Amino acid sequence: MGGKPLAGRVAIVTGGSRGIGLAVASLLAEDGAAVVVSGRDAGRLARASNEIEALGGTVLGVVADAASRADVDRLVDTAKERFSRIDILVNNAGMTRDGLLLRMKDADWDEVLQVNLRGAFLALRAVAKAMVRQKSGRIINIASTAGAMGNAGQVNYAAAKAGLIGMTKAAARELAHWGILVNAVAPGLIDTDMTAVVPAEARETLLAQVPLKRIGTGRDVAEMVRFLAGDGAAYVTGQVFHVNGGLYM
Ligand code: NAI
Secondary structure, three states: OOOOOOOOOEEEEOOOOOHHHHHHHHHHHHOOOEEEEEEOOHHHHHHHHHHHHHOOOEEEEEEOOOOOHHHHHHHHHHHHHHHOOOOEEEEOOOOOOOOOHHHOOHHHHHHHHHHHHHHHHHHHHHHHHHHHHHOOEEEEEEOOHHHHHOOOOOHHHHHHHHHHHHHHHHHHHHHHHHOEEEEEEEEOOEOOHHHHOOOHHHHHHHHOOOOOOOOEOHHHHHHHHHHHHOHHHOOOOOOEEEEOOOOOO
């Protein structure tokens, strides 16, 4: 037998068709997990699925909006039907609508909370039902440095990510009884589409505060997720792991 560390496990990665999510899905597949990847764009999802399959992984793409309860339920049901179990959930789907507090629109607050926080809750609740039955599971929520230290122009995003950290700790306490471990990974400045839209000057200012003096990669984050999904993390729950080059300590 291959002896891959996650052989026989099934993972769901939300927003997994690009950026950090795609890096996570790729590493979990490399470790032998069957990966169910969700996203809103069918074309991009198909390209991501092909990319993971080319690495030798088993992958299923499901078009689903992370903020829609019906979509999230369908995502989880599809994963259960296709692979019979769910071992790992990575709540990665996320977005920003930056703006200064005094000018922030209600809609920008609402949408960021809907996708980043409510979306993660919907997936967590749906997946936990299956994991409770199995008496095992790993849930990894992708938070952000902004959720721990704040960031000007992101009161909505920082609130959502801080909320995710609180949710992680509460769920870790509730679900420990069934052997389900819940942790958060908080990335710093990572090179993806999300940060590509940040003005160069603002990026440089942030980068100057990173002791390791480079922007992070999706893989840097994915390596931490891979660890938390694996057997080596059996005694780890309710924690926040910062992957940020030292930006926040
Ligand atoms: P990205 O913009 O490349 O990827 C975000 C993914 O989430 C995309 O696949 C997108 O389609 C998906 N998504 C967004 N809204 C969705 C919705 N309603 N339904 C389904 N999917 C949706 O950005 P990145 O950087 O890969 O972000 C991944 C996660 O990492 C997010 O939760 C983000 O907040 C977090 N993060 C990113 C940091 C960075 O510096 N890039 C820093 C800290 C956290």
